[in-house]
Amino acid sequence: MESLFAEEGTDTGQIDGKIKNKWRWAWLDEAGDDGKLFRTWCKKMTLSGVCMCVICHKKIPYGGNGKKVLARHSADAKHKAAVRALKHTSSLPGAVTVTAEAPISMADRVCNQKVRICAFIAEHDLLFTLAQPLVKLVTAMAEDRSALSRLSMSNTHASYLSTHGIGAQFKSELSSKLQGHMFSLTVDESTTTNMDRVVNVLVRYFDDDRQKVLTQHFASSKVNIADANTLTHTLTDIMQSNGLDWDQTVSLLMDNCNVMRGKKSGVETQIRLQNPSLLDISGATVHMVSNVAKALCSPFQG
Numbered sequence: 001m002e003s004l005f006a007e008e009g010t011d012t013g014q015i016d017g018k019i020k021n022k023w024r025w026a027w028l029d030e031a032g033d034d035g036k037l038f039r040t041w042c043k044k045m046t047l048s049g050v051c052m053c054v055i056c057h058k059k060i061p062y063g064g065n066g067k068k069v070l071a072r073h074s075a076d077a078k079h080k081a082a083v084r085a086l087k088h089t090s091s092l093p094g095a096v097t098v099t100a101e102a103p104i105s106m107a108d109r110v111c112n113q114k115v116r117i118c119a120f121i122a123e124h125d126l127l128f129t130l131a132q133p134l135v136k137l138v139t140a141m142a143e144d145r146s147a148l149s150r151l152s153m154s155n156t157h158a159s160y161l162s163t164h165g166i167g168a169q170f171k172s173e174l175s176s177k178l179q180g181h182m183f184s185l186t187v188d189e190s191t192t193t194n195m196d197r198v199v200n201v202l203v204r205y206f207d208d209d210r211q212k213v214l215t216q217h218f219a220s221s222k223v224n225i226a227d228a229n230t231l232t233h234t235l236t237d238i239m240q241s242n243g244l245d246w247d248q249t250v251s252l253l254m255d256n257c258n259v260m261r262g263k264k265s266g267v268e269t270q271i272r273l274q275n276p277s278l279l280d281i282s283g284a285t286v287h288m289v290s291n292v293a294k295a296l297c298s299p300f301q302g
């Protein structure tokens with residue numbers, strides 16, 4: 001982009017051409033009646049015979065009367081008012097008075113990055129809680145600029161990579177960690193936006209590498225007939241496909257409905273046949289508290 005202002009000290013003879021009074025850089029070091037140097041507000045433009053007051057944003061032609069116009073402008077009532085106003089206002093980080101050549105301040109640059117993050121969140125309808133994680137992500141990614149410059153990713157590629165790359169790797173690592181170890185399972189059902197019923201299994205185990213107990217997602221499986229037999233088969237399938245036995249399960253946490261915890265043929269009863277030493281840790285405490293609260297409040301209704 002061609003600059004709006006001429007750089008101080010450069011030859012302005014060509015810009016000014018054949019006008020009577022040509023620009024002189026020495027004018028900037030003279031002062032007006034107010035004692036302020038002209039350079040505090042005046043800039044030579046890359047136009048013939050014109051400079052600009054960057055405070056009033058006014059073009060001042062000097063071709064006819066030379067530097068006299070600068071003194072005249074500095075004495076102008078409007079200019080004085082603008083200078084006074086400037087003295088009593090502090091600029092916001094984004095407010096740049098001289099647009100063309102001013103180096104952009106760090107505050108402006110940081111502000112620009114923030115606006116980009118906010119705009120991205122708004123455009124893609126994301127959560128505001130993602131703002132700081134997004135900053136961390138871009139910071140980490142920017143460390144390898146040359147790889148970043150070669151990066152592109154379609155949505156099908158991202159989906160494939162998540163399912164068959166990261167997901168598969170994660171699953172195989174988890175199942176190899178569980179081999180020969182004891183663990184607890186937490187099972188619950190949910191309904192997807194497609195109205196499919198899905199059984200979700202979390203596993204809680206002691207991780208030797210990290211030396212602490214971790215809870216991780218173990219598997220999710222679609223079960224549209226959610227009876228006790230189907231659920232038991234699904235869970236057994238999940239265990240077998242990971243090369244695990246029910247013997248390794250310390251406890252099984254699930255909600256209190258009959259399908260799950262029915263005494264005769266509930267999922268827990270069926271699994272207990274294969275692992276009689278399964279701990280009885282009762283059902284989901286949240287549901288129990290909710291039921292107790294409902295029972296407590298019922299006499300007061302109406």
Ligand SMILES: [Zn+2]
Nearest residue numbers: 053055056079
């Ligand atoms: Zn002015």
